[in-house]
Amino acid sequence: MLSIKNLHAGIDEKKILKGINLEIKPGEVHAIMGPNGSGKSTLASVLAGREDYEVTDGTVEFAGKDLLELSPEERAGEGLFLAFQYPVEIPGLSTTNFIKTAVNEVRKYRGEEALDAVAFLKLMKEKMAQTNIDQTLLSRSLNEGFSGGEKKRNEVFQMAMLQPKLAILDETDSGLDIDAIRIVANGVNKLRSKDNAVLLVTHYQRLLDYIVPDFVHVLYNGRIVKSGTKELALELEERGYDFIKSENVEA
Amino acid sequence: MNNLEYIKERFNQLPSVNDLNGLGVIRQKAFEALNKMGIPTTRHEEWKYTRIGSFFNKEYKYTEAQHALTAADLAPVRLPGYEQANELFYINGRYAPELSVVRSKGLTVQPLQEAARNEYKDIVSKHLGHSSNYLKDGIIALNTAFVQDGVFVYVKKGQIVEHPVYIYNITDARQANILAQPRTLVYVGENAQVKFAETFNTLGTQESFTNRVIEIVVEKDAITEYYKIQTDASHASQVATTHIQQIGKSYTHTVTVSLNAGLVRNNLNIVLDEQYCEAHLYGIYLQQGNSHIDNHTVVDHAKPHCESNELYKGMLDDQSTGVFNGKIFVRQDAQKTNAYQSNKNVLLSEGASVNTKPQLEIFADDVKCSHGCTIGRLDEESLFYLRSRGISERTAKSLLLHGFAVDILEQIKIAPIREYVDNLISERLEFDIA
Numbered sequence: 001m002l003s004i005k006n007l008h009a010g011i012d013e014k015k016i017l018k019g020i021n022l023e024i025k026p027g028e029v030h031a032i033m034g035p036n037g038s039g040k041s042t043l044a045s046v047l048a049g050r051e052d053y054e055v056t057d058g059t060v061e062f063a064g065k066d067l068l069e070l071s072p073e074e075r076a077g078e079g080l081f082l083a084f085q086y087p088v089e090i091p092g093l094s095t096t097n098f099i100k101t102a103v104n105e106v107r108k109y110r111g112e113e114a115l116d117a118v119a120f121l122k123l124m125k126e127k128m129a130q131t132n133i134d135q136t137l138l139s140r141s142l143n144e145g146f147s148g149g150e151k152k153r154n155e156v157f158q159m160a161m162l163q164p165k166l167a168i169l170d171e172t173d174s175g176l177d178i179d180a181i182r183i184v185a186n187g188v189n190k191l192r193s194k195d196n197a198v199l200l201v202t203h204y205q206r207l208l209d210y211i212v213p214d215f216v217h218v219l220y221n222g223r224i225v226k227s228g229t230k231e232l233a234l235e236l237e238e239r240g241y242d243f244i245k246s247e248n249v250e251a
Numbered sequence: 252m253n254n255l256e257y258i259k260e261r262f263n264q265l266p267s268v269n270d271l272n273g274l275g276v277i278r279q280k281a282f283e284a285l286n287k288m289g290i291p292t293t294r295h296e297e298w299k300y301t302r303i304g305s306f307f308n309k310e311y312k313y314t315e316a317q318h319a320l321t322a323a324d325l326a327p328v329r330l331p332g333y334e335q336a337n338e339l340f341y342i343n344g345r346y347a348p349e350l351s352v353v354r355s356k357g358l359t360v361q362p363l364q365e366a367a368r369n370e371y372k373d374i375v376s377k378h379l380g381h382s383s384n385y386l387k388d389g390i391i392a393l394n395t396a397f398v399q400d401g402v403f404v405y406v407k408k409g410q411i412v413e414h415p416v417y418i419y420n421i422t423d424a425r426q427a428n429i430l431a432q433p434r435t436l437v438y439v440g441e442n443a444q445v446k447f448a449e450t451f452n453t454l455g456t457q458e459s460f461t462n463r464v465i466e467i468v469v470e471k472d473a474i475t476e477y478y479k480i481q482t483d484a485s486h487a488s489q490v491a492t493t494h495i496q497q498i499g500k501s502y503t504h505t506v507t508v509s510l511n512a513g514l515v516r517n518n519l520n521i522v523l524d525e526q527y528c529e530a531h532l533y534g535i536y537l538q539q540g541n542s543h544i545d546n547h548t549v550v551d552h553a554k555p556h557c558e559s560n561e562l563y564k565g566m567l568d569d570q571s572t573g574v575f576n577g578k579i580f581v582r583q584d585a586q587k588t589n590a591y592q593s594n595k596n597v598l599l600s601e602g603a604s605v606n607t608k609p610q611l612e613i614f615a616d617d618v619k620c621s622h623g624c625t626i627g628r629l630d631e632e633s634l635f636y637l638r639s640r641g642i643s644e645r646t647a648k649s650l651l652l653h654g655f656a657v658d659i660l661e662q663i664k665i666a667p668i669r670e671y672v673d674n675l676i677s678e679r680l681e682f683d684i685a
Contacts, residue, residue: 048639051631076641088636092654098637101650106641141654158640 001026001197002047002067002166007058009046016042018222019058024166027194031208032201033233034219035241040201041085043219044170047199048082049075063165076102077109079165079196083155083172090142095154098142099124099161106162127160131187149180156187167191168199173207185210205237220244254307254430255290261313262396273367274379274398281385281395288389300574300606301516301545303390306460306488311430313397318342318423320454325350328452330417331667337416339402343423344431344461346402357410358445359403363436366403371438375403378468379436381496384520390490394432394464401434408440408470415665418449420463422487425455430462437467439475441499446476448668451512453487458513461489471499471525478663479517482510482675485540492518497528506662507563508672509536509544510679516545523550523557523585534563535659537679538571538603545574550592552585555615561592564659566652567603575607579622583614592622597629597655649680 007020016039024030034040046053047060049072060067063078070078090098103123104114115123128135133153143151152172159167169188173181188198188211200211208216208230216233218226220241225248226232236244262282290307291298320342330336337358340350346362353360367375385395406412422429439445453459469475479491489512495503509515521530536544550559559579567573575594596605609622629651637647656676663669 050635071644072635072638073641073643073647076639082639084636084639088630088633090633090636090651090654092657093650098640098650101646102637102640102642105643105646109641162640 001063002199003061005059007046007060008056009042009053010056011042011053015056016222017046020222020224022217022224024197024199026165026197028215029192029198029200029211029213031213031216031233032199032219033203033205033216033236035245036203038219039222040203040219041170044082044168044201047168048072048080073105074109076162076164077106081159081162081164081167083152083159083167083169085171085174087143087151087155089144089146091144093142095138095140095142096124099138099158102158103161123161127157130190131157131160132183133157148175149177149183152176152180152184153187156184160187160191164196166197166199168201170201171203172200173202173204181207182210205233208233218244220248254309254311257310258313258393258430259286265399273364277380278396278398281380281392281398284386285389285392285396288392290389290393297388297547297576300572301514301543303490303514303516309458310428311458311460312427313430314343314345314423318345318347320347320350320421320423322350324454325419325421328419328421328450330448330450331671332415332665333417335414337412337414339416339418341402341418341420341431341433343421343429344433344463345400355412355414357407357443358412358416359405359407361403361405363401363403363434364399371403371405374405374438375436378438378466378496381466381468381494384492384494390462391464391492394434394462394492397432398434400432401436404435404437406437406439406443406445408443410440410443412443412445415446415448415668418447420449420451420461422451422453422459422461423455424453424457424459424487426457428457429459431459433461433463435465437465439467439469439473441470442472443470444474446478446665448478448480448665450480451483451487451489453484456486458486459488461487461491463489464492465494467493467495469495469497469499469501469503471501473499474502475504476664477503477505478508478665478668479505480508480668480672481512481515482508483512485511485513485542488513488515490516490518493520495521495530497521497523497525497530499525500527501525502529504531504662504664505533506659507534507546509534509538509546510675511539512542514543516547518547520549521551521559522553523559524553526554526556528554528557530557530559531662532559532561533659533662535656536563536565536573537676538565538573539568540571541569542571543573544571545576547576549578549580550590552579552581552588552590554584555586555588557585558589559591562659563594564655565594565596565605566599566655567596567605568599570600570602572603573605575605575624576610577608577622578610578612579620581611581613581615581618581620586615586617588615588618588620590618590620594624596624596626597652598626599629652680653677
């Protein structure tokens with residue numbers, strides 16, 4: 001589904017990703033862990049198409065297409081979803097209008113008919129229940145004045161509405177208390193299927209207690225330096241990132 | 252002969268100059284002031300960024316009282332809800348009573364010439380030109396010199412005028428370049444309530460210049476809402492002066508919407524002349540092409556315990572230019588004043604520009620005042636957020652810009668008018684945001 005080969009990327013002359021290789025297949029959950037500044041969020045941003053970053057080398061194939069050639073909206077149309085670390089507040093745009101526009105633009109991209117008001121409402125009700133989000137939140141301006149937990153829940157709700165093939169969760173656990181993490185993780189787990197995949201980007205192991213990954217990769221200094229199963233995350237939690245750092249001292 | 256000479260000649264031809272009981276005195280004074288000051292140039296501090304001199308180098312006709320419009324011509328300009336509303340038509344600046352309809356009880360509309368002589372003469376003589384701005388600014392003096400064609404609107408004490416008053420300014424520029432000078436004096440009596448919505452429409456393709464003045468006097472416990480909606484042809488330009496005098500403890504609420512035209516200068520002056528007055532001023536402007544929008548506002552806190560709240564927002568595209576100049580005066584006497592002002596601008600192209608100047612002049616020492624302004628581009632992160640959800644760049648931009656306008660739209664409290672303006676804005680954003 002996603003195939004990253006030798007990906008190099010940076011921002012303003014600064015090299016951040018220095019040769020990433022990663023394969024994700026349908027049904028899999030991958031976690032990317034790593035210390036601050038290792039390039040985790042850069043990877044998520046490059047995959048979603050944030051224009052600040054420049055890809056200098058390598059390829060990314062997603063669902064049979066050259067991902068790097070696509071605009072952010074085309075990537076979403078192809079089934080890629082990024083849950084933001086810091087969801088943006090947009091005053092004056094109601095969450096419901098926003099999500100309705102998004103759902104129908106994605107459908108248009110896929111050559112499907114736009115949902116009418118009744119069908120949209122039905123889908124929304126279903127996904128609201130699934131992700132434990134409240135109607136009053138959705139009638140407010142997008143993320144405006146939402147608490148940290150509400151913003152993250154809204155991200156998971158949007159993900160549920162758009163039904164992506166690959167969901168990238170960028171530090172979705174940051175700033176959340178344990179109850180909020182549990183709600184968000186439940187939402188994500190309900191959306192897992194054999195056809196879609198999840199890429200979790202996280203600094204801490206605790207999210208992985210709730211969304212159990214099939215594979216864990218450690219990103220350090222722009223490269224994946226270690227890959228393993230969920231036990232690797234536990235080891236990192238116990239020993240910290242220092243042992244990774246000491247194993248990977250640059251010559 | 253340039254236009255100003257033509258105007259002066261026209262003035263001398265008018266019969267009522269010597270009519271000292273009616274409007275003659277104020278007209279004569281205004282004419283003298285105009286002769287002394289002339290039309291303001293960009294050397295004038297208040298006109299630094301807005302050049303209107305060129306309108307007076309061209310031939311503009313100041314038309315006769317007769318007009319050639321039929322009800323069918325008017326149909327497309329009528330605002331939603333007109334069936335219940337009071338409708339006042341001004342054709343080329345002159346009030347057309349045969350087209351106008353006054354339905355509400357307690358609302359009286361008369362030619363100013365009549366009101367200056369009948370039972371309203373004390374009110375007219377006391378309040379017409381109350382701002383005396385016509386002695387300080389040539390363009391207002393010009394309007395006042397021709398005040399004989401103006402209108403007097405009277406809202407009776409204690410009357411709640413439930414349905415709005417729609418004011419239509421129609422310029423018939425099918426035959427010639429037009430100079431129109433609508434003039435209105437509104438008196439809102441004690442404990443009365445009234446709402447106005449005003450629009451501007453041009454027929455034909457000739458150029459026009461509208462120099463409109465409205466003065467509104469608001470008595471104790473009265474509430475007045477005023478919505479000025481300006482969406483006109485690019486060959487139509489205007490200077491529109493609104494002067495509100497809150498002479499009793501009262502509440503006013505204005506929204507100024509500027510969507511299209513050649514050059515537009517809005518002067519909004521509000522004097523809070525009694526304790527515990529409240530004034531809310533909102534504005535939104537969307538500019539494109541080579542259009543020019545200038546909003547000059549003055550809030551004069553003359554008495555203690557008053558509150559004013561002002562928010563103007565603008566979006567400028569193409570080569571358009573914008574000016575915001577907001578002055579707040581807090582007089583020495585006006586302790587316990589609360590005054591807030593904000594102006595926010597989004598530039599949508601390399602060629603668009605805006606000059607914004609918030610000004611506070613405070614002479615009292617126990618007040619709460621704030622002002623601020625911003626000029627920026629559409630937020631990249633917001634745009635990326637929407638696009639990452641599959642929304643095209645074009646749609647994402649219009650959603651963001653519409654969102655930017657929403658808090659001003661919400662201030663239009665006549666529902667059909669709010670929808671009308673929202674539709675105009677939505678249409679614009681869909682078609683003109685590249």
